[in-house]
Each structure stands twice: as C-alpha cells, then as structure tokens.
Amino acid sequence: MSLSLERTIDRHLVEFVETLRKKGISISLGSTLEFGRALAETGINRRESVYWSGRATLAIQPEDIEIYDQVFDQHWNRETPQLEEVPDLNPLTLLFDEPSELPETEEEPTGITEEAINVRYSRTEILAGKDFAKCTEEELEELYKVMKQLRLHGQNKRSRRLKTSRNGRYLDLRRTMKAALRIGGDPIQLFFQNPGERPRRLVLLLDVSGSMETYARSLIRFVHAAIAGRNQVEAFTLGTRLTRLTRELSSRDPDVALSRAAQTVPDWSGGTRLGEGLRLFNDEWGIRGMARGATVVILSDGWDRGETEILEEQMERLSRVSHQIVWVNPLKATPGYEPLAKGMSAALPYIDHFLAGHNLVSLQTLTKVISE
Numbered sequence: 001m002s003l004s005l006e007r008t009i010d011r012h013l014v015e016f017v018e019t020l021r022k023k024g025i026s027i028s029l030g031s032t033l034e035f036g037r038a039l040a041e042t043g044i045n046r047r048e049s050v051y052w053s054g055r056a057t058l059a060i061q062p063e064d065i066e067i068y069d070q071v072f073d074q075h076w077n078r079e080t081p082q083l084e085e086v087p088d089l090n091p092l093t094l095l096f097d098e099p100s101e102l103p104e105t106e107e108e109p110t111g112i113t114e115e116a117i118n119v120r121y122s123r124t125e126i127l128a129g130k131d132f133a134k135c136t137e138e139e140l141e142e143l144y145k146v147m148k149q150l151r152l153h154g155q156n157k158r159s160r161r162l163k164t165s166r167n168g169r170y171l172d173l174r175r176t177m178k179a180a181l182r183i184g185g186d187p188i189q190l191f192f193q194n195p196g197e198r199p200r201r202l203v204l205l206l207d208v209s210g211s212m213e214t215y216a217r218s219l220i221r222f223v224h225a226a227i228a229g230r231n232q233v234e235a236f237t238l239g240t241r242l243t244r245l246t247r248e249l250s251s252r253d254p255d256v257a258l259s260r261a262a263q264t265v266p267d268w269s270g271g272t273r274l275g276e277g278l279r280l281f282n283d284e285w286g287i288r289g290m291a292r293g294a295t296v297v298i299l300s301d302g303w304d305r306g307e308t309e310i311l312e313e314q315m316e317r318l319s320r321v322s323h324q325i326v327w328v329n330p331l332k333a334t335p336g337y338e339p340l341a342k343g344m345s346a347a348l349p350y351i352d353h354f355l356a357g358h359n360l361v362s363l364q365t366l367t368k369v370i371s372e
Contacts, residue, residue, distance in 0.1 A: 013035075013036075013039070016054070016071070016075050017058065019071050019075060020067070020068065020071050023067050023071055024067060025059065025067055025068065028128065028129035030126045030128065030129030030130055031058055031060070031129055034057040035053060035054055035057040038053035038054075038056065039053050047076060050076070051072055054068065054072065055068060055335070060333055060335065061333070062335070062336060062337060124142060127143055128143070128359065128360040128364075129359055129360075130359055131333070131358050131359055132215055132330070132358060132359060133214045133215065133330075135218075140218060143218070144218075144221045144254065146360060147360070147363070148225050148228075148254070150222075150226075150364070150367050163193060163194060163195075164191065164192070164193055165192050165193060165194040167192060168192030168194040169192070169193075169194055169195075170192060170193045170194070171190065171191070171192060172191040172192055172193045175191040176189070176190050176191045199231075199232050200293060200294055200323055201232045201234065201291075201293070201294035202232060202234070202294065202295050202370065203234045203235075203236075203291060203295070203297065203322075204223050204226060204227075204233070204234070204297050205235075205236050205237075205238055205277075205278075205281065205296065205297065205298045205299065205300075206219055206220060206223055207237075207238045207239070207272065207298075207299060207301065208220075208237045208238065208239045208267065208268050208269065208270075209238075209239050209240075209267075209269070209270060209303070210272075211272065211301055211303045212299075212301055212330075213268075213269045215301075215330040215357065215358065216268075216299075219330075219357060220261065221254065221258070222363055223235050223245075223299075224254055224257050224258065224261075227246060227249045227250055228249070228250065228251065228252045228254075233246070234246050234290060236277075236281060237267075237268075238272070238273075238274055238277040238278075238298075238300065239265070239267035239268070239272060239273070239277070240270050240271045240272070240273055241266070241267055241273075241277065242277040242280045242281055243266070244285075245261050245264060245265070248260035248261045249261055271305055272303055272304050272305050272306075272343075273305060274300060274302075274304040274306065274343050274347075275304060275306040275307060275309075275310030275312075275313075275314055275343075276310060278311065278314035278318065279310060279314045281314075281318075282317050286318060286321065286322075287317065287321060291318060291322045292321045292322070293321075293322070293323050295322070295323055295324050295370055296318060296322045296325050297327075297328060297366070297370065298326070298327050298347075299328045299357055300327070300328075300329065301329055301341070301344070302329055302339065302341040302343045302344025302347065303341050303343060304341070304342065304343030304346075308346045309346075311343055311346050312346040312347070312350075315346070315347045315349075315350040318350070319350040324352040324353065325350060325352050325353075326352060326353040326355065326366065326369060326370065327348075327351045327353070327354050327355070328355050328362075329354070329355070329357065330356060330357045331358075332354065332355065332356040332357075332358075333358040339354075353369050355369065
C-alpha cells in the first residue's frame with residue numbers, strides 16, 4: 001500500500017456532504033477536500049463560516065444553491081448535534097493515498113482505529129476538479145496527459161452507403177443474383193442490406209481572445225486531443241479573425257502541434273469578434289458542407305466586441321444546418337453566474353447544450369455529451 005497521510009474531519013461534516021450528494025448535487029473528492037481546507041481556515045464554531053465555506057466549494061452550479069440551502073438548514077437545525085456542539089463529536093480519521101517515491105509495501109498504517117475510513121484517490125482525481133486558472137504549470141502538465149487519453153468522437157449518423165445484413169430492410173439484388181447464377185439461376189438464398197453508419201463531423205471553435213487567455217491555453221490541449229490521429233474533426237480559433245488549425249494540430253506530438261498552432265494564430269490574446277468569425281466560418285466552410293449535420297462546439301466566454309446582431313444572425317444560420325451546437329463557457333462554473341455578456345445572451349437561444357469548461361471534469365462531461 002502506498003504511503004498514507006492521516007487527516008481528521010468531523011463525522012457530522014462528512015454526513016453533510018453525503019446528504020448533498022444524495023439530493024443530486026455532484027460533488028467531487030477535490031471539492032470535498034477544498035471544503036475541508038476552507039473550514040480549516042475559517043473554523044467550524046460559527047454557522048456562517050460553515051455555510052459560506054460549503055457554499056463556495058460544494059454548490060458550484062447556480063441550480064445547486066437552493067438544494068444546498070435546504071440541506072444546510074435541515075442538517076444544522078435538527079436535534080442531533082447543533083453547530084456549537086460539533087467540536088465535541090468524535091473525530092473521523094480519513095486515510096488519503098498520496099503519491100510517494102517510496103516503494104509500496106503491503107503493510108497497513110499503524111495506530112488506526114475502527115473509526116478510520118480509507119479514501120483512495122490519485123493525484124489526478126484531485127486535480128480533475130481543480131479550476132484550470134488555479135493550477136500550477138506542473139499540475140497542468142499532469143492534466144494534459146489525461147486529456148490525451150480522452151476518446152472524443154461525434155455521434156454516428158446514417159450513411160447513404162448500404163452494408164450487408166442478414167435481416168436488412170433492402171434486398172441486395174446484385175449479390176442475390178450472383179449467388180443464384182452459381183446454382184443454375186434459382187434465387188434460393190437471399191441477401192439483404194441496411195444503411196451504414198459513420199461518425200458525425202465534429203467542429204471545434206476556440207476563442208483565443210484576451211478574456212479567454214487563462215483557459216484557452218488549457219483548452220487548446222483539449223482540442224489537440226480531439227484531433228490527433230482522427231478523421232472527421234475540424235478546429236478553428238476565434239479572435240479578431242478566424243484561423244483554421246486542423247492541419248497544425250493533427251500531429252500526435254503535442255509539443256510539435258502546439259508550436260505549429262502558436263506560429264499560425266496571429267491574434268492570440270487579442271480582441272474578440274465572435275460574430276465576424278462565425279460569419280466567415282459559415283460563408284467559407286460551414287454552410288458549404290463542413291457544419292451540415294455536424295456537432296459544433298464553441299469554447300468561449302461569450303464576450304464580443306462586435307455587433308450583437310451579427311452574432312445572433314450567424315448563430316441562427318449555424319443552427320439551421322448543424323446537428324447540434326454545444327457552447328462551453330469556463331465562467332459558467334462561477335457561483336452566481338448569469339449569461340449577461342451581450343454575446344452570450346445573443347447566442348443562448350440557438351444552443352443545444354450549455355456547459356462549463358473550467359476543469360477536467362467539465363471536459364469529461366463535454367466528451368459524453370458529444371458522444372451520446
């Protein structure tokens with residue numbers, strides 16, 4: 001077993017987190033640990049401190065706040081221990097697996113009582129729930145390795161090409177006649193066909209403007225993971241202009257791919273003209289065929305310095321030809337976030353899925369949405 005660290009947390013707080021999970025709030029292990037760190041700083045003797053520590057770390061989505069408030073009131077107002085009595089409860093020992101350079105042994109840690117609970121996690125599992133903007137360079141490198149393992153592909157769609165099937169909808173006349181000629185011309189054995197399937201094209205449009213700089217450097221890695229070694233995936237950057245990056249990011253070597261991308265994109269960390277960029281995409285590629293029946297993913301915070309009417313018009317055009325539009329906004333994970341930016345509010349009516357994109361967990365969710 002790997003080297004373990006002992007930490008204590010009140011059983012009542014553990015029950016509180018578990019109750020939130022049962023009520024439907026998705027809480028990662030990383031968020032739970034952040035809750036514990038927040039309490040270590042603020043203390044648990046004051047109801048207000050516990051409330052805001054949990055509100056900031058456990059109720060990430062705006063829709064979670066109402067559930068959080070209800071559970072908090074029920075949990076801390078019930079007859080069993082009140083907040084002021086919490087320090088007197090028996091502590092609960094949690095054992096966390098930590099990465100270690102020491103060789104692993106089969107020996108269990110000593111001094112562990114029946115009140116101990118083993119919580120096994122890897123460093124990557126903790127980092128998966130951490131905001132990209134708060135990660136160190138070392139942590140981001142670890143997350144990039146996981147991104148390369150993501151299996152990102154579009155949904156399948158029906159193809160015009162037919163394939164042989166035992167119980168198909170259509171008679172394969174050519175094969176049936178060939179088989180009949182071999183035995184004197186009688187069509188004893190019938191062959192059938194069904195429509196085949198092929199993956200839907202996936203189009204990724206990444207906002208690389210100044211307001212997205214913190215996240216764009218992480219999301220470009222995600223885009224590379226989606227493209228490397230795959231067909232039917234296209235990538236563009238949006239800023240003050242539109243730049244196609246499919247060829248540059250097609251290399252399996254991330255360093256080579258990102259170096260080529262950096263040399264190709266002239267407006268990295270510049271201004272934002274989402275409407276103009278989408279207009280150019282629609283005119284030059286999208287409407288002509290690239291976006292037809294495709295899943296289009298726009299990774300942007302929605303800040304646009306251009307005219308809102310242009311963005312709204314181009315989103316409407318894009319929605320008419322695409323299979324679905326997924327908008328990934330890292331700011332959506334911010335507590336209390338509302339899509340008030342004019343670009344974001346103009347685009348919302350034409351979006352099929354509105355997701356966060358601030359950490360690895362949110363990108364894994366995006367992967368599922370695209371594939372299902």
